[in-house]
Amino acid sequence: MSLQDRFDYFAKTLTPxxxxxxxxxxxxxxxxxxxxxxxxxxxxxxxxxxDTLKEYLSKGYCLLKNGDWWDTWRGESLVDIFSAHQELVxxxxxxxxxxxxxxxxxxxxxxxxxxxxxxxxxxxGIRIFMDHGYLEDWPNDExxxxxxxxxxxxxxxxxxxxxxxxxxxxxxxxxxKKMRQELADNNPEWIFIYGHTHYQERVGENLYNSGSSVNGxxxxxxxxxxxxILRIF
Numbered sequence: 227m228s229l230q231d232r233f234d235y236f237a238k239t240l241t242p243x244x245x246x247x248x249x250x251x252x253x254x255x256x257x258x259x260x261x262x263x264x265x266x267x268x269x270x271x272x273x274x275x276x277d278t279l280k281e282y283l284s285k286g287y288c289l290l291k292n293g294d295w296w297d298t299w300r301g302e303s304l305v306d307i308f309s310a311h312q313e314l315v316x317x318x319x320x321x322x323x324x325x326x327x328x329x330x331x332x333x334x335x336x337x338x339x340x341x342x343x344x345x346x347x348x349x350x351g352i353r354i355f356m357d358h359g360y361l362e363d364w365p366n367d368e369x370x371x372x373x374x375x376x377x378x379x380x381x382x383x384x385x386x387x388x389x390x391x392x393x394x395x396x397x398x399x400x401x402x403k404k405m406r407q408e409l410a411d412n413n414p415e416w417i418f419i420y421g422h423t424h425y426q427e428r429v430g431e432n433l434y435n436s437g438s439s440v441n442g443x444x445x446x447x448x449x450x451x452x453x454x455i456l457r458i459f
Contacts, residue, residue: 293332350452359422
């Protein structure tokens with residue numbers, strides 16, 4: 227099945243959600259269970275993420291949590307992860323408590339989380355298809371168990387596996403980007419937002435990658451009354 231086929235299926239089966247007037251989209255936080263192997267700990271940006279989320283919540287923004295926030299591929303349970311990042315979990319729960327949280331499944335969450343794989347937003351004259359970005363990226367989609375094994379083995383060796391879309395793996399990034407760009411070019415009436423490759427960028431008029439929070443800074447997307455803007459928070 228092609229990425230276009232997957233998109234066509236979701237476009238037909240998902241019920242569009244009214245686009246909130248103010249949103250922030252953040253993907254790839256990769257919070258694990260603490261310690262040196264926790265990507266969020268290694269990045270040192272968790273206080274920035276927490277302060278950013280508090281600020282945007284106070285301004286009435288919705289949080290679009292676009293996958294790979296909780297890195298369960300590294301072998302820990304959600305209980306372990308939540309215990310290591312209590313303040314981050316608490317602020318996310320605050321968005322949920324006021325009905326301003328939307329969550330998408332990331333490939334590093336597939337074994338434990340039950341978030342939807344995609345969401346469609348409509349409003350302000352635009353349609354947005356938002357997914358994490360692992361669709362049709364085989365080591366992270368149908369082959370996700372192999373990808374998870376590779377991540378765990380690579381952690382022990384201190385390397386990035388070929389399945390990883392980390393910025394050090396440029397070939398993986400370019401392969402995913404090529405598929406995404408073809409999808410966006412073939413469907414110009416849509417806006418596509420994804421993450422997964424950890425590269426924040428805009429491609430053409432209708433394709434956006436939200437970036438990540440494991441590269442030493444907090445990257446994401448702000449959507450205000452239908453205007454999509456890349457942000458470094």
